[in-house]
Amino acid sequence: MTGSFHFNDVLRQWTEVFMGRSMRDFSAFMRNSGLSMPQVSALYRLYYRGQCGVTDIADHLDVSSAAASQMIERLVQQGLLERSEDPNDRRAKQIALSPAGRELMEESIEARVRWMAELTTVLSPEEQDTIVAALDALTSAAIRLDPYSQAHEAGAATA
Amino acid sequence: MTGSFHFNDVLRQWTEVFMGRSMRDFSAFMRNSGLSMPQVSALYRLYYRGQCGVTDIADHLDVSSAAASQMIERLVQQGLLERSEDPNDRRAKQIALSPAGRELMEESIEARVRWMAELTTVLSPEEQDTIVAALDALTSAAIRLDPYSQAHEAGAATA
DNA sequence: CTGAAAAGTTAAGACAGATTAAATATTAAG
DNA sequence: CTTAATATTTAATCTGTCTTAACTTTTCAG
Numbered sequence: 001m002t003g004s005f006h007f008n009d010v011l012r013q014w015t016e017v018f019m020g021r022s023m024r025d026f027s028a029f030m031r032n033s034g035l036s037m038p039q040v041s042a043l044y045r046l047y048y049r050g051q052c053g054v055t056d057i058a059d060h061l062d063v064s065s066a067a068a069s070q071m072i073e074r075l076v077q078q079g080l081l082e083r084s085e086d087p088n089d090r091r092a093k094q095i096a097l098s099p100a101g102r103e104l105m106e107e108s109i110e111a112r113v114r115w116m117a118e119l120t121t122v123l124s125p126e127e128q129d130t131i132v133a134a135l136d137a138l139t140s141a142a143i144r145l146d147p148y149s150q151a152h153e154a155g156a157a158t159a
Numbered sequence: 160m161t162g163s164f165h166f167n168d169v170l171r172q173w174t175e176v177f178m179g180r181s182m183r184d185f186s187a188f189m190r191n192s193g194l195s196m197p198q199v200s201a202l203y204r205l206y207y208r209g210q211c212g213v214t215d216i217a218d219h220l221d222v223s224s225a226a227a228s229q230m231i232e233r234l235v236q237q238g239l240l241e242r243s244e245d246p247n248d249r250r251a252k253q254i255a256l257s258p259a260g261r262e263l264m265e266e267s268i269e270a271r272v273r274w275m276a277e278l279t280t281v282l283s284p285e286e287q288d289t290i291v292a293a294l295d296a297l298t299s300a301a302i303r304l305d306p307y308s309q310a311h312e313a314g315a316a317t318a
Numbered sequence: 319c320t321g322a323a324a325a326g327t328t329a330a331g332a333c334a335g336a337t338t339a340a341a342t343a344t345t346a347a348g
Numbered sequence: 349c350t351t352a353a354t355a356t357t358t359a360a361t362c363t364g365t366c367t368t369a370a371c372t373t374t375t376c377a378g
Contacts, residue, residue, distance in 0.1 A: 007276075017309070021301065031220075036195075037186060038366095040182070066329095069327055074364080089325080089374075093326070128166065130292050136169050137290065139169070141281050142176045142180065149175075197335075213355070214355065223338080225356085250345065
């Protein structure tokens with residue numbers, strides 16, 4: 001049986017290492033893309049939950065709808081978002097990732113995947129198997145505890 | 160043998176889930192603490208590598224030293240950093256986390272640890288053991304590939 | 319139809335953070 | 349000692365983001 005002392009110890013070490021690296025890379029990503037934290041947060045929100053309205057973004061970022069509107073406008077001009085009228089309620093706008101915006105999000109996730117993959121190259125096949133099993137278990141646990149963890153599908157539901 | 164297709168698939172799913180959650184929490188952390196991305200990045204840099212000069216921070220953030228100086232000034236005023244004269248070179252300043260700053264960093268890491276720990280509560284003891292083994296292997300791989308991944312010790316080197 | 323509520327945009331003002339250029343203080347070279 | 353280089357700060361300016369307030373358009377309740 002693995003003592004819970006050891007367990008938390010391992011968890012903390014991994015988290016420290018992972019966060020240290022992620023922070024560096026993420027900071028560089030933001031500088032390279034010229035995006036601010038609220039902008040990135042909005043893009044991720046759209047990546048994970050799909051299209052939504054200006055007010056949804058504002059609520060998510062905890063800012064006024066005016067602020068969200070302005071920020072979205074800049075992202076639209078940069079070609080990362082698409083804004084269209086909601087056919088069911090013409091007061092509302094539908095905000096969604098543009099193909100370029102989606103690509104940006106995918107690339108930022110891919111960078112993290114690449115790092116993890118690189119780590120495993122220095123590990124034995126047995127350790128790699130262990131990692132697959134562990135991450136698989138963690139993923140399903142995360143989705144069980146918070147179904148919104150799953151990324152939103154890209155294309156429309158072509159029935 | 161675990162096929163590499165399966166391996167990358169598992170890696171990507173975990174990364175998506177993990178990043179989605181981290182992004183939400185991290186964004187909230189920044190809003191709650193009132194910090195910007197460059198500020199957080201600077202604080203992490205100091206947490207992981209310890210005290211350094213203004214120019215080091217500037218290089219790390221890829222901004223001018225004037226920008227770093229101004230940003231550090233705000234963080235000093237907020238009580239998160241301490242700035243002192245370098246006794247060996249009185250042109251230079253030594254920037255370090257204040258106790259409050261260190262506490263803030265530790266708390267942000269702790270939040271991530273808690274989330275991971277919470278995930279494991281819905282898993283079996285066997286899965287938990289697998290996770291310990293996997294994260295342990297990943298941590299050592301990360302440190303082997305990039306020794307700077309390890310966090311800097313808090314106290315001075317006594318002895 | 320009329321008025322209230324809702325969704326978003328626009329405008330004006332404040333602040334953070336970036337840049338460049340100039341200034342200060344200290345160190346290093348000759 | 350003088351000059352050049354280094355480390356940081358200050359000033360002026362620009363951009364981005366936030367807020368509040370005012371405004372438009374559309375929806376919904378009577």
